[in-house]
Amino acid sequence: MLITNISLSCHKTNNGNLFIAVAGKDAIEYEENPDFYLEVLYLFDGTRNSEEIIRELESQGYIISAEDFNELTTDWLHLNILKEKDDAEELIFKEEYLKYDRQIRNFGILPGLTIKDGVEYQKKLENTSVGILGVGGVGSYIAYGLAAIGIGKLKLVDGDIVELSNTSRQILYNEEDINKEKIMVAAEKLKLVNKKTEIETKNLFVSSSNLNELDNFFKDVDFIVQCADTPRGEIEYLVDDVACNNNIPWITFAPFSFSKISLGPIIIPGETKSLKEQIPPAIFNMDSKVERINERFSPTIMDPYNGMAAKMASIEIVKFLTGYRKSQIINKRLVLDTDTWEVNFYEL
Incomplete structure (x- = not known):
C-alpha cells in the first residue's frame, strides 16, 4: 500500500x-x-x-x-x-530507537530509501567508534552532536582545563566547570546527552614527542575527527601520521581568518592520498625574529563559527559513516566565507 x-x-x-x-x-x-x-x-x-x-x-x-x-x-x-507504507512506529519502538525517531525518518524520506534503511543506518552509527582530538571550540560541538545522534563509542583526547572564556564558545562547559579538567567535564556532560554512548578519555596535549600515546589510544577507532589547534601548523600532520599508520579515515576542518570556515578533506588511507601528499606542509625558516613575532599570535573566535564548522563537519561524517549519501569532501576542501556567504570547492 x-x-x-x-x-x-x-x-x-x-x-x-x-x-x-x-x-x-x-x-x-x-x-x-x-x-x-x-x-x-x-x-x-x-x-x-x-x-x-x-x-x-x-x-x-x-x-x-x-x-x-x-x-x-x-x-x-x-x-x-x-x-x-511501512510499520515505522513499530520498527523504531522494537529497536528502542525512539530517541532517534526524527533522524531515522530523515533518512527514510529520501528517494530510494525507507524507514528500514534508516534503522540500518542507525545501527551503523551505534556500532561505530570515533576518536576526537580536542574537545574545545569545535570539538565540544562535534562530541555533543555525535553522542546525540547515537555514535556507540567516543574516545576523547584533550589536555586543557576549563577557562572562563571557554564558557562563551564551547558548548559542553559552563562557569561552574572553571579550573576542572576539560576532558573529565566533557565525559560527564556527554553522558547526560546519551547514556548509551561509551566514553573513553585521555588527558593529553599531543606533540611529536608523545605521538605514540595518541597512536595507541586511537588505533581501534573507525574514524578520527581532528579538532585540536596546537601545535599550530603541525597538528594536522601528526594526526595524518596516526591515521595512516592505523588505516583509519579522518577529517580536518576549522574556522579561520575571522569569517571563514574550511571543511575537509576526508582522508581515507589506501584510497586517497595522505594530507601530506594532498597539501604538503610548509617549510618555515625559523628565524629568531619570526619566532618572536609568531609568539604574539592569539586565537580569536566567537561561538557561531565553532558551531557552524562543527555542524558542517558532522553532516559529512554521518554521510561517510552510514553511506546514505556520498561525502562531497573526499579529496576536496570546501571554504565558506560568512561575510559574503560565498562557497568555494578546491580539488586537492
Missing part, C-alpha cells in the same frame, strides 16, 4: 496551480487538472489501495483507467512523492 512521503508539502498558487515539494527531488507544479492531482494526493493516506482510490475518484467525477493510474503512481514513486 502506498502513502504520500511524510516530507511532502503542497499548496495552491495564486493562479490555481498545484505546487508540490518533497525531500530529495525538485519541486513540481501542475498547471492542468490541479484539483484532480490534489484529490489523488489526499486519497493516498495509507488506508486505501489503488482500486479503492480509483473508485473514490470516480464517485467524485474523476475518471481514470487502472493503466493510467498505475502510470501516475509509478511516476510519483520515482519523484519520491509516494512511498511504500
Whole structure:
C-alpha cells in the first residue's frame, strides 16, 4: 500500500496551480487538472489501495483507467512523492530507537530509501567508534552532536582545563566547570546527552614527542575527527601520521581568518592520498625574529563559527559513516566565507 512521503508539502498558487515539494527531488507544479492531482494526493493516506482510490475518484467525477493510474503512481514513486507504507512506529519502538525517531525518518524520506534503511543506518552509527582530538571550540560541538545522534563509542583526547572564556564558545562547559579538567567535564556532560554512548578519555596535549600515546589510544577507532589547534601548523600532520599508520579515515576542518570556515578533506588511507601528499606542509625558516613575532599570535573566535564548522563537519561524517549519501569532501576542501556567504570547492 502506498502513502504520500511524510516530507511532502503542497499548496495552491495564486493562479490555481498545484505546487508540490518533497525531500530529495525538485519541486513540481501542475498547471492542468490541479484539483484532480490534489484529490489523488489526499486519497493516498495509507488506508486505501489503488482500486479503492480509483473508485473514490470516480464517485467524485474523476475518471481514470487502472493503466493510467498505475502510470501516475509509478511516476510519483520515482519523484519520491509516494512511498511504500511501512510499520515505522513499530520498527523504531522494537529497536528502542525512539530517541532517534526524527533522524531515522530523515533518512527514510529520501528517494530510494525507507524507514528500514534508516534503522540500518542507525545501527551503523551505534556500532561505530570515533576518536576526537580536542574537545574545545569545535570539538565540544562535534562530541555533543555525535553522542546525540547515537555514535556507540567516543574516545576523547584533550589536555586543557576549563577557562572562563571557554564558557562563551564551547558548548559542553559552563562557569561552574572553571579550573576542572576539560576532558573529565566533557565525559560527564556527554553522558547526560546519551547514556548509551561509551566514553573513553585521555588527558593529553599531543606533540611529536608523545605521538605514540595518541597512536595507541586511537588505533581501534573507525574514524578520527581532528579538532585540536596546537601545535599550530603541525597538528594536522601528526594526526595524518596516526591515521595512516592505523588505516583509519579522518577529517580536518576549522574556522579561520575571522569569517571563514574550511571543511575537509576526508582522508581515507589506501584510497586517497595522505594530507601530506594532498597539501604538503610548509617549510618555515625559523628565524629568531619570526619566532618572536609568531609568539604574539592569539586565537580569536566567537561561538557561531565553532558551531557552524562543527555542524558542517558532522553532516559529512554521518554521510561517510552510514553511506546514505556520498561525502562531497573526499579529496576536496570546501571554504565558506560568512561575510559574503560565498562557497568555494578546491580539488586537492
